[in-house]
Amino acid sequence: MCWSATADLVAGTAITAIGVACLVRVREARELPLAALPLVLGTHQIIEAAVWRAGGGSGPATLAWAVVALPLLAVWVPVAVLLAAPPGARRRPAVAVAVGLATSGALAYALTRRTVTAEIRGHTVGYVIDLPYAAPLVAGYLLATVGALLVGGDRWVRLLGVVVAVGAVLCAALWRLEYVSTWCALAAVASVVLLLRGGAPDGAVRPAERAAPRGRRPRG
Template structure:
């Protein structure tokens, strides 16, 4: 998270607990990926807590490992996983076909970013009490746009209203975060997205019955 190791670990604990409860509410195998989103965000917050600790104890090798792990989750996992998990819940055949397109975009973005993470030096540093992750890549604006299509826009095409709300909140939070925390938006937005993933819990508490 953008504030401290303690905040990251507290958020990670809360999200992991919520994720465990959410997974317990699943009724079908196709529910499991979407239900696991809070748990995965919890793991991501624990990883960023480790990044914070690496600065505190000047552990360069530990920082290197934790930074790669965090970027793998933030840049590779989410653009692939979000449209896939939303698509698995979809029952409307037309919407499902549209979501296939988002899954293709997400896979392309995730694999492209994985290539750059593995083939280029990456780094993290503390700037203005936030963690800034740096990684060389090409097609910046296009890449961000495709990433947002996969992670934020794809939920808008679900027939489930709560999932639509998740997409709207994720898009709004990204816009606000990018405007106010441009340098560290990866860290800050991932924290807000993690909190928003609690909407996933509401989806299963409502039985997933609120459809458009």
């Protein structure tokens, strides 16, 4: 969420461009979901620009925003982390995937049964949905998303988890004060971390290259 329709649109476009750059660096198919995460985040911001333009309400843009924010990310993030992790470091991300699948299913069911509404509150947008068992669902969502990143298979994914965890606390505080929404800035920073991961020497996007043993020259 950004503080205006224009800010959401600009941020969404920039984050989407970072996502394209992340995908260009991918060398292995298993890295695609994680590299594509900025595309999801950028699209999410662009959708919210439409929510701003509509003045909130419960229209298609609001529902699309909720689908991406709730059930989609709850399963996308842990699955992406699991696939990107090396074979020997997949046990903990696998637990996050199981939690994410359960949480995503419950959130998707809630969206089919209840109406999501968006309210313009100063420089923020508030989304309201009457979730049953809200506390367990929120806990499951955080374990599936932030938790998966914190136990990721390489240091860049774990760094992303720390950035998201700290940034989410700060953004939530500002949002509750209805001063300004900075979620788009957090999404941009997270996307930059993924871009840097793709270019790092120890990033999992680039497979480790082993030096080929030198063969002996045949005697002529």
